[in-house]
Amino acid sequence: MVSTREALADSGLLRTELFYGGQWREGSTGERSAVIDPATGEEIAQVAVATAEDVEAAIDAAGEAFTTWSKVPAPERSRILRRWYELVVAHADELAEILTWEQGKPLAEARGEVLYGAGFIEWFAEEAKRLYGEVIPTNNPNRRMMTTRSAVGVTAAITPWNFPSAMILRKASPALAAGCTMIIKPASETPLSAFALVALAEQAGIPAGVLSVVNGKGSVIGGIFTSHDLIRTISFTGSTEVGRTLMEQSAGTIKRLALELGGNAPLIVFDDADIETAVKGTMDSKFRNAGQTCVCANRIFVQAGIHDAFVAALAREVAKLRVGDGRDPETTQGPLISQSALEKVESHVADATAKGGTIVNGGARSDLGGTFYSPTVIVGATPEMRVASEETFGPIAPVFKFTTEEEAIELANDTEFGLAGYFFSRDIGRVTRVAEALEVGVVGVNTGLISYEGAPFGGVKQSGIGREGSMHGIEEYTELKYICIEGVL
Numbered sequence: 187m188v189s190t191r192e193a194l195a196d197s198g199l200l201r202t203e204l205f206y207g208g209q210w211r212e213g214s215t216g217e218r219s220a221v222i223d224p225a226t227g228e229e230i231a232q233v234a235v236a237t238a239e240d241v242e243a244a245i246d247a248a249g250e251a252f253t254t255w256s257k258v259p260a261p262e263r264s265r266i267l268r269r270w271y272e273l274v275v276a277h278a279d280e281l282a283e284i285l286t287w288e289q290g291k292p293l294a295e296a297r298g299e300v301l302y303g304a305g306f307i308e309w310f311a312e313e314a315k316r317l318y319g320e321v322i323p324t325n326n327p328n329r330r331m332m333t334t335r336s337a338v339g340v341t342a343a344i345t346p347w348n349f350p351s352a353m354i355l356r357k358a359s360p361a362l363a364a365g366c367t368m369i370i371k372p373a374s375e376t377p378l379s380a381f382a383l384v385a386l387a388e389q390a391g392i393p394a395g396v397l398s399v400v401n402g403k404g405s406v407i408g409g410i411f412t413s414h415d416l417i418r419t420i421s422f423t424g425s426t427e428v429g430r431t432l433m434e435q436s437a438g439t440i441k442r443l444a445l446e447l448g449g450n451a452p453l454i455v456f457d458d459a460d461i462e463t464a465v466k467g468t469m470d471s472k473f474r475n476a477g478q479t480c481v482c483a484n485r486i487f488v489q490a491g492i493h494d495a496f497v498a499a500l501a502r503e504v505a506k507l508r509v510g511d512g513r514d515p516e517t518t519q520g521p522l523i524s525q526s527a528l529e530k531v532e533s534h535v536a537d538a539t540a541k542g543g544t545i546v547n548g549g550a551r552s553d554l555g556g557t558f559y560s561p562t563v564i565v566g567a568t569p570e571m572r573v574a575s576e577e578t579f580g581p582i583a584p585v586f587k588f589t590t591e592e593e594a595i596e597l598a599n600d601t602e603f604g605l606a607g608y609f610f611s612r613d614i615g616r617v618t619r620v621a622e623a624l625e626v627g628v629v630g631v632n633t634g635l636i637s638y639e640g641a642p643f644g645g646v647k648q649s650g651i652g653r654e655g656s657m658h659g660i661e662e663y664t665e666l667k668y669i670c671i672e673g674v675l
């Protein structure tokens with residue numbers, strides 16, 4: 187079998203240096219860090235680590251590039267972004283190989299992520315041309331009033347390992363479309379996808395300094411971003427804990443923050459649901475990326491009348507999942523990202539069983555070893571268990587039994603998080619009531635898959651601030667300016 191390294195050798199996409207000011211470079215001290223294949227534990231590459239000096243230089247280069255990029259006419263920015271989109275689509279297979287190699291998800295899912303991410307470039311290449319201002323009906327015959335939308339300036343993205351490609355594209359596309367420049371800080375576990383995307387941006391003709399990538403420790407680079415006056419927006423996807431730190435650190439420079447943080451998604455199955463649809467939706471939502479997404483169903487509430495039939499059908503589907511190396515076409519569940527992720531999953535299962543939960547499927551590490559964990563269904567879950575209040579970020583489906591609609595809503599909202607929520611019902615009155623009552627930013631009704639570049643994605647409560655994607659996703663990167671003209675008429 188051809189190794190991933192050989193398969194990628196000629197693609198020019200396997201880059202390991204930092205990219206800023208339009209140049210690929212080592213960090214100023216020459217330090218490198220390892221990227222590990224989570225499926226095998228083997229080292230994939232040694233990548234350059236940015237020092238504070240590199241990050242400052244990248245910000246300066248982005249500041250300089252902003253003066254010209256922000257003035258490039260919107261249709262021209264749109265054409266350049268379109269070329270980037272076409273290159274990402276043309277290289278989707280190689281990008282997926284890189285993604286699976288460093289992150290572990292099955293290749294088909296990785297390819298889906300790359301194309302989903304590319305969708306943001308295409309979407310915002312179009313939106314670049316529609317960044318309209320307004321003419322305001324005047325309050326004085328000698329005045330004319332209008333608003334314009336202008337680019338905020340230099341921006342930064344801090345992205346997680348669970349979607350190494352799509353989370354970068356969801357942030358960089360609106361930033362560049364608006365005329366901003368951006369510096370990306372990818373997760374230390376998955377920098378190779380970031381380097382590859384930026385290599386394609388360079389090929390597409392995105393000018394020097396407009397899009398940069400600096401690899402290194404989040405706590406160090408985050409501190410530089412938050413304290414730097416030139417950076418006007420930071421867009422972050424990751425844990426609520428780090429989001430909170432970024433907010434605290436940004437107070438000094440009154441920065442705009444877009445935060446897409448942790449979730450604790452409820453998924454409710456009502457008695458009137460179609461079981462097959464509910465099980466499919468649960469599988470899609472719960473087991474995508476081995477449960478490592480912020481919109482994965484974390485708590486599954488099932489009404490008493492349908493409970494046993496639903497659990498039996500879910501257990502049959504979970505038994506069909508195949509754990510393995512993401513490069514094997516049979517694999518549906520890759521490894522977890524790290525040993526600590528594995529230990530968190532194990533501790534949630536141990537806590538649930540100690541408090542009376544019963545394992546229906548899985549419940550243990552996979553025989554494959556490493557960080558592979560068997561897809562798990564637990565019944566008899568209760569609010570006292572850690573799975574009820576903490577984001578598991580793994581392939582564990584805890585099932586809670588409930589009796590009334592009011593009880594389900596109360597249980598679903600009993601969390602400080604509020605990103606996604608799902609429910610299954612064919613009663614139109616209930617669909618309307620529950621969709622309105624759930625305290626979340628995104629609701630899936632009779633589906634477990636809600637992501638689309640044209641729809642707004644984001645949370646309420648401690649799941650974050652702001653929306654990504656859709657016509658709203660460009661707002662974080664623009665300033666609304668009011669212009670009042672008098673004395674010239």
Ligand SMILES: NC(=O)C1=CN([C@@H]2O[C@H](COP(=O)(O)OP(=O)(O)OC[C@H]3O[C@@H](n4cnc5c(N)ncnc54)[C@H](OP(=O)(O)O)[C@@H]3O)[C@@H](O)[C@H]2O)C=CC1
Nearest residue numbers: 345346372373374403404405408424425428447480577579
């Ligand atoms: N909303 C979501 O999609 C995600 C949610 N999570 C949740 O968070 C949990 C922990 O995952 P984890 O990977 O540790 O998530 P983190 O929030 O620690 O990491 C996400 C990103 O933030 C960076 N980072 C870490 N610390 C800081 C800091 N002090 N300032 C600025 N940036 C920082 C990381 O860089 P570096 O890698 O260099 O440390 C990475 O790029 C998961 O189990 C899950 O519950 C995690 C990932 C995504």
Ligand SMILES: O=C(O)CCCC(=O)O
Nearest residue numbers: 348349423479480481637
């Ligand atoms: O886990 C995340 O942070 C993003 C979920 C991916 C998506 O569906 O957009």
